[in-house]
Amino acid sequence: MPVPGPGYSITVRVDAPPSASAAGDLTTAVGKVGGVLTAFDVVGSDAEAIVVDITANVSSADHAEDITTALNALPGVKVRKISDRTFLMHLGGKLEVSPKVALKNRDDLSRAYTPGVARVCQAIAANPEDARRLTIKRNTVAVVTDGSAVLGLGNIGPGAALPVMEGKAALFKKFADVDAWPVCLDTQDTEEIIRTVSALAPVYAGINLEDIAAPRCFEIEARLREQLDIPVFHDDQHGTAIVVMAALRNALRVVAKNIENCRVVVSGVGAAGSAIIRLLLRRNPADVIAVDIDGIVHTGRENMDPNLQWVAEHTNADGMTGSLHEALAGADVFIGVSAPNLFGAEQVATMNDDPVVFALANPDPEIDPIEAQQHAAVVATGRSDYPNQINNVLAFPGVFRGLLDAHARDIDDEMLLAAANAVADVVDDRLNASFIVPSVFDNAVAPAVAEAVKSAAVQATGGKQAK
Secondary structure, eight states: OOOOEEEEEEEEEEEEOOOTTHHHHHHHHHHHTTOEEEEEEEEEEOSSOEEEEEEEEESSHHHHHHHHHHHHTSTTOEEEEEEEHHHHHHTTOSOOOOOSSOOOSHHHHHHHSTTTHHHHHHHHHHOGGGHHHHSGGGGEEEEEEOSSSBTTTBSOHHHHHHHHHHHHHHHHHHHHOOEEEEEEOSOOOHHHHHHHHHHHGGGOSEEEEOSOOTTHHHHHHHHHHHHOSSOEEEHHHHHHHHHHHHHHHHHHHHTTOOGGGOEEEEEOOSHHHHHHHHHHHTTOOSEEEEEETTEEOOTTOSSOOHHHHHHHHHSOTTOOOSOHHHHHTTOSEEEEOSOSOOOOHHHHTTSOSSOEEEEOOSSSOSSOHHHHTTTOSEEEESOTTSSSBOOGGGTHHHHHHHHHHTTOSOOOHHHHHHHHHHHHHHHGGGOBTTBSSOOTTOTTHHHHHHHHHHHHHHHHTTSOOOO
16 A cells, blocks of 8 residues: 655656746656656756756655656656665764764863873772763663564664664654664574673663564563663563553543443554553453454463463453454454554444554554544554554653653653653643644653653652662
């Protein structure tokens, strides 16, 4: 179900005749093959020809080729080159290191580096906690991956994962002024990852695990939380769960349902699905039915990993078996973090009145949102081109801002729920079926989440901010 969008934006430079109809001919050609024109710039002109840059959103590489072919087919038009604007944005990476202090003369150098820096080193050696006060540790998070479960691309390795981790770090800075840095590890061995992150930890005030495949991600996170004195947060699990819980709270307000009376179906029991289920259970729904590639999860299944066994033991009170389609019948809420095109409008029609459908598989959801809207009262996706985008950027920047400000050493479910409530509250009186979560660019979100998480973190330490 790919549609043209800014994630696949191209600029085509063409030579065209200097005629009155040239602009209309070029834009019409782009439109006829489904391109969405976003800019038209004449960058050169003489008596013989004009040089035009045509920028358009497309849906794929083949679609971009269709536009090039259509333009070349026009009389007197020649395509010089085609540029992918997404690749241009990534040239040289998306991050840089910028000193916070002036280094203009010898005096500056003697304080920032040798000999003055030695006294700061000695102070930290005498009192290791001073590292939070006197170094980048105060405001720095490591974004750690092994490249084993990147976006929907799968196991593509640490080098190919780096653009995602750079983007994550940029979002940390943009939305919460947290200095984050990519740490892409060239190993997928659980023990080696744990050892490496533990060895790196002195530099950071928090660890954001990212795109590590299940079920290894569960053990890695759990053991790092045991070993380290800084918060460890797996965003694929907890960031997703926070925003889903925020969206669900508001969606149920729209349909005037109480979660204690709702049966919730969760499709996908990997990192995100498992975390959603664990946080969801804190809200006491009537029941949760988990579904994976083998059907409904129940205690009678064989050969389940520890995570799946836990899910089986804490969900599906009636021991239901069967397929996703069977699970949907009579359900109030669907939350999908699984695979594209798993069901259609006819299955939504079997759900209870005014169902809520969160089809979050990306880029192609479990059901076409337009199809879901035939029967669902509220529909959300993970995409930016439909209403109600469930996006982790609503959560993780503010979560870490709050943890860093509280000098937190750990993170727990109460902090996650506090973050979810904060996201939901930002919507306030703007709530409607097409607006259950705020925009990712709403400047109120990160500060609200940060304050909620900080308060919960301080409360967890008996009302005292950690030193």
